[in-house]
Amino acid sequence: MKILTSEQIRRVDAETIKREGIPSLELMKRAAKAFYDRFTERFPDKNSPVLIFAGVGNNGGDGLVVARLLNKSGYNVKVCIVEYSDHYTEDCAHNVRRIKAENISYMKVREEKEIPELSGYDLLIDGIFGTGLSREVSGIAATVIQRINESGKPVISIDVPSGLFLDRPTSFAVHATETITFEIPKLALYLPDNQAYTDKVTIVPIGLNKEAIAQEASNMSLVERCNIRALLKPLHKFAHKGTQGHGLLIGGSLGKIGSVCLASRAALRSGCGLVTAFVPGCGTSVLQTAFPEAMVIEDRNGTHITSIGYTIRPDAVGIGVGMGLLPETQEAFYRFIQQNRAPMVIDADGLNILSKNREWLSLLPPDTILTPHPKELSRLIGEWREDYEKIEKTIAFAKKYRLIVVLKGAYTLIVTPEHLYVNRTGTPALATAGSGDVLTGIITGLLAQGYSPLEAAQSGVFLHGLTADLTAAEIHPRSFIASDIIDNLGRAYFEIEKRIR
Numbered sequence: 291m292k293i294l295t296s297e298q299i300r301r302v303d304a305e306t307i308k309r310e311g312i313p314s315l316e317l318m319k320r321a322a323k324a325f326y327d328r329f330t331e332r333f334p335d336k337n338s339p340v341l342i343f344a345g346v347g348n349n350g351g352d353g354l355v356v357a358r359l360l361n362k363s364g365y366n367v368k369v370c371i372v373e374y375s376d377h378y379t380e381d382c383a384h385n386v387r388r389i390k391a392e393n394i395s396y397m398k399v400r401e402e403k404e405i406p407e408l409s410g411y412d413l414l415i416d417g418i419f420g421t422g423l424s425r426e427v428s429g430i431a432a433t434v435i436q437r438i439n440e441s442g443k444p445v446i447s448i449d450v451p452s453g454l455f456l457d458r459p460t461s462f463a464v465h466a467t468e469t470i471t472f473e474i475p476k477l478a479l480y481l482p483d484n485q486a487y488t489d490k491v492t493i494v495p496i497g498l499n500k501e502a503i504a505q506e507a508s509n510m511s512l513v514e515r516c517n518i519r520a521l522l523k524p525l526h527k528f529a530h531k532g533t534q535g536h537g538l539l540i541g542g543s544l545g546k547i548g549s550v551c552l553a554s555r556a557a558l559r560s561g562c563g564l565v566t567a568f569v570p571g572c573g574t575s576v577l578q579t580a581f582p583e584a585m586v587i588e589d590r591n592g593t594h595i596t597s598i599g600y601t602i603r604p605d606a607v608g609i610g611v612g613m614g615l616l617p618e619t620q621e622a623f624y625r626f627i628q629q630n631r632a633p634m635v636i637d638a639d640g641l642n643i644l645s646k647n648r649e650w651l652s653l654l655p656p657d658t659i660l661t662p663h664p665k666e667l668s669r670l671i672g673e674w675r676e677d678y679e680k681i682e683k684t685i686a687f688a689k690k691y692r693l694i695v696v697l698k699g700a701y702t703l704i705v706t707p708e709h710l711y712v713n714r715t716g717t718p719a720l721a722t723a724g725s726g727d728v729l730t731g732i733i734t735g736l737l738a739q740g741y742s743p744l745e746a747a748q749s750g751v752f753l754h755g756l757t758a759d760l761t762a763a764e765i766h767p768r769s770f771i772a773s774d775i776i777d778n779l780g781r782a783y784f785e786i787e788k789r790i791r
């Protein structure tokens with residue numbers, strides 16, 4: 291699904307109206323109905339008092355139609371029109387007349403003293419500003435937003451939290467507890483800087499014209515189940531371990547062998563036929579005991595890697611987990627990347643070694659996958675002030691060295707020289723030791739099976755997150771550990787392959 295800018299969304303809305311020959315009011319109704327369906331599913335108790343804040347633009351118009359729908363189905367709703375301007379859009383003005391005609395209780399707010407007491411409401415719906423926001427919020431709208439944020443009530447935002455800019459940093463907006471956004475994903479909803487505003491985001495279709503969306507060029511999109519489903523290869527009847535790829539995981543040091551165990555197990559569970567771990571001597575018996583399915587090659591040194599040599603021919607290599615930064619290990623890493631020709635994933639200390647020796651970056655073959663968390667990224671590309679700058683710098687970095695950067699986070703971003711992908715699977719359950727090592731293993735396993743680096747990065751990140759989503763009802767997120775990701779990878783595959791009516 292493409293991520294578009296507010297200008298593009300405006301064009302798609304207008305084109306939908308034109309191409310489908312429908313009045314704009316009809317599109318507003320569709321949008322409001324989509325919001326209503328989701329809202330009533332989430333909050334079925336009709337007795338809970340709901341206050342709907344509506345601005346004077348089309349986001350406000352949506353809010354008024356939502357009020358009408360909720361009122362009609364017996365919800366206890368009141369409307370607060372935040373009159374930040376005298377200039378109502380036509381569709382909004384039309385719906386103000388409708389709520390009057392339908393006797394829905396409403397008040398207009400132009401000054402602070404007119405803002406209603408919020409304590410009597412269980413739920414607030416935010417329809418003050420949507421994608422039309424063009425400048426910082428001020429005046430009465432800002433005061434109302436402040437009150438909403440201070441109320442501590444659940445706030446469900448229509449389309450976007452009011453005040454959120456779609457293309458630049460936001461410093462003040464509604465703190466939504468849930469955002470129900472219309473059909474087109476917006477990048478701002480997935481950025482960590484905006485976490486206080488967006489919280490849970492749900493996308494609902496509103497019947498926008500498909501060709502109108504197709505016409506809009508974008509180098510940003512969401513990674514979706516259907517994309518991953520389409521790229522997964524069938525498992526052939528005559529498959530054998532030799533046809534399923536051989537993954538090599540290189541890493542570990544005294545006290546950090548667990549990272550290689552996790553990555554190797556994850557690689558095998560991702561479906562590759564063979565996995566070898568390359569570890570310092572202290573890791574051999576650990577691996578052979580903890581994970582008998584793996585083969586092990588040991589470094590001549592006991593405590594850390596000093597020289598990476600082997601006679602096997604792996605189809606993919608994952609390097610860096612638990613490896614440490616000792617000078618001998620850095621030297622071994624350097625010699626290895628000079629001669630390795632297999633597709634490669636670099637994580638953890640592998641990334642830290644590259645940050646200390648930036649000139650080695652140009653030795654990496656095109657499409658090498660780097661999987662930094664934000665701290666590791668900052669060591670590679672330098673600090674950033676805000677998310678848009680971070681993304682810009684990451685794209686420039688990916689372009690310069692022709693790399694794929696998997697920037698891990700609540701929403702992991704996959705950055706290639708040409709495109710930015712946003713992954714939405716995963717929960718805070720994944721914020722646990724070794725979770726990144728598992729991701730490295732999964733991506734290495736997929737690369738070994740012959741998936742392209744982009745496919746491996748996308749499907750690896752998607753599968754990794756999906757394991758947490760699927761176990762949310764059984765394993766409490768607080769007690770979910772990295773091994774649970776590995777144990778549930780099969781379930782994630784089932785989920786992706788499941789037919790959806």
Ligand SMILES: NC(=O)C1=CN([C@@H]2O[C@H](COP(=O)(O)OP(=O)(O)OC[C@H]3O[C@@H](n4cnc5c(N)ncnc54)[C@H](O)[C@@H]3O)[C@@H](O)[C@H]2O)[C@@H](O)CC1
Nearest residue numbers: 303318321347348349419420421422423424425426427449
């Ligand atoms: N255009 C359409 O056909 C559709 C629009 N929809 C809704 O309409 C929204 C966009 O509506 P609008 O384009 O009317 O814009 P908004 O309702 O987001 O904002 C209203 C107007 O406020 C003004 N404004 C911007 N920033 C301001 C500020 N800081 N202080 C005061 N005024 C400010 C602008 O003139 C803007 O157009 C979407 O988010 C969505 O909720 C949906 O109804 C679907 C169809």
Ligand SMILES: Nc1ncnc2c1ncn2[C@@H]1O[C@H](COP(=O)(O)OP(=O)(O)O)[C@@H](O)[C@H]1O
Nearest residue numbers: 698699700716717718720721723724725726727
């Ligand atoms: N709140 C969250 N929501 C979704 N995914 C998360 C969250 N926190 C962490 N993750 C995921 O967990 C993994 C953590 O990786 P990393 O920080 O390298 O951990 P470690 O170093 O312990 O292995 C990443 O894939 C990241 O995207």
Ligand SMILES: [K+]
Nearest residue numbers: 416419450452
């Ligand atoms: K809104």
